Amino acid sequence: MTSRRMVLRQLLALFAGSPLVGTRLGAGQEAGTVYPPAYSEEVMRPVNLHEFEQAAQKKIHKLAYDFIAGGAEDEVTLRANREALNRIFLRPRVMVDVSKIDPSVELLGKRMDFPILLAPTGGKNLVIPDGDRIAAQGAAATKTIYVVSGGAWIEKLDRTGGPPLWWQNTTGQSSRSAAESYARRSEDSGCAAICVTVDNPYQSNRERNNRNRFDYGYMQTGVPGDEVSRQKPRSPAVAAMLQPHNPNMTWRYVDWLKGACSLPVVIKGILTAEDASLAVAHGADAIVVSNHGARQLDTVLPTIEALPEVVAAVGAKVPVLMDGGIRRGTDILKALALGAKAILIGRPYVWGLAAFGQVGVQRVVELLSAELVLSMGLAGKPNVASIDRSLVRPAGGL
Numbered sequence: 001m002t003s004r005r006m007v008l009r010q011l012l013a014l015f016a017g018s019p020l021v022g023t024r025l026g027a028g029q030e031a032g033t034v035y036p037p038a039y040s041e042e043v044m045r046p047v048n049l050h051e052f053e054q055a056a057q058k059k060i061h062k063l064a065y066d067f068i069a070g071g072a073e074d075e076v077t078l079r080a081n082r083e084a085l086n087r088i089f090l091r092p093r094v095m096v097d098v099s100k101i102d103p104s105v106e107l108l109g110k111r112m113d114f115p116i117l118l119a120p121t122g123g124k125n126l127v128i129p130d131g132d133r134i135a136a137q138g139a140a141a142t143k144t145i146y147v148v149s150g151g152a153w154i155e156k157l158d159r160t161g162g163p164p165l166w167w168q169n170t171t172g173q174s175s176r177s178a179a180e181s182y183a184r185r186s187e188d189s190g191c192a193a194i195c196v197t198v199d200n201p202y203q204s205n206r207e208r209n210n211r212n213r214f215d216y217g218y219m220q221t222g223v224p225g226d227e228v229s230r231q232k233p234r235s236p237a238v239a240a241m242l243q244p245h246n247p248n249m250t251w252r253y254v255d256w257l258k259g260a261c262s263l264p265v266v267i268k269g270i271l272t273a274e275d276a277s278l279a280v281a282h283g284a285d286a287i288v289v290s291n292h293g294a295r296q297l298d299t300v301l302p303t304i305e306a307l308p309e310v311v312a313a314v315g316a317k318v319p320v321l322m323d324g325g326i327r328r329g330t331d332i333l334k335a336l337a338l339g340a341k342a343i344l345i346g347r348p349y350v351w352g353l354a355a356f357g358q359v360g361v362q363r364v365v366e367l368l369s370a371e372l373v374l375s376m377g378l379a380g381k382p383n384v385a386s387i388d389r390s391l392v393r394p395a396g397g398l
């Protein structure tokens, strides 16, 4: 019987061939061979992104786990994001020279080693104090674009791990002057783009949180250790159900941002061709097809099924990105085949952070990018330009 350790070793040997997982040479290592990073045995134990979730779940409070893992209401879309990806099958090509595999892409004028970004996720303090700073360092170490969620600002983040590539995320400001000063602050602080989340006018109905009497204040403080303080939530989730975030935000908000700074504006949370076209008409520089990880309106389309219509509407004008349920290199292949320029991951890197801190974030990115490289090699696609729609078999309305 093959032991878990042997499987792990085989996997590492496999991934050691990837240019993405190599580090500096250590004692006894040979030039010309790419070695996986030297992480502890514990960090190397999860062999895929799913297993990072299990590792994280063992370490964090149930309220924190449910907050991160959960979706809205019946979680129909949460399941559908994964199911829709799994319904698509690949049509690999053979006898193609894949001795060199290049997963790099250019996005908004910047070269990226691979088409993976870290999505904005609020509430990292639920899993580790100072979670945004630590996650940003993990992103910097892997040269991944980090989309800093609304409450946090990269200015405050430690840059010792290298200069982070980052986009500032916002759910909007209600007045023109506030929007303009937000745009200027983003520009002055050195971010590369502003990412506007447009699917969040109200706090959604997340029943795991309601059941747990989750207090949204814990997103800043972490879950209190003692039962008594948890019994007296300051803002019970039940009340949060109808809590407005920014319900009067319209497309003119994008006009305000565009008029106040020269940063690219990325619109996150688009699921229809109509809204994609409007976003571009108002100056959007990129679109993220997203259903907020199925955390806002339940029963909306899984993102991989919304992607083709958005690409058809605006893909020739601006880059279209996608997130929601991406857990495997093959998921990325499918998104790229259907016209995405890049993908974002949310929960997986938060699980990495929860399980192992900064190196957990790094390992998640490295595993996923290594899987992508391997999948490209096995599919006969030596570079991103060679990935097109012929790689996927049309299924269920695609």
Ligand SMILES: Cc1cc2nc3c(=O)[nH]c(=O)nc-3n(C[C@H](O)[C@H](O)[C@H](O)COP(=O)(O)O)c2cc1C
Pocket (backbone or CB within 6 Å): 067, 068, 069, 081, 119, 120, 121, 122, 123, 149, 150, 169, 197, 268, 290, 291, 292, 293, 294, 295, 323, 324, 325, 326, 344, 345, 346, 347, 348, 350
């Ligand atoms: C814990 C958590 C917090 C999130 N917070 C935000 C946020 O503040 N702003 C936002 O635009 N999206 C937020 N999202 C959605 C993510 O940006 C992203 O769209 C989603 O997680 C992608 O799906 P995935 O988790 O299946 O990869 C959050 C997601 C999670 C899991």
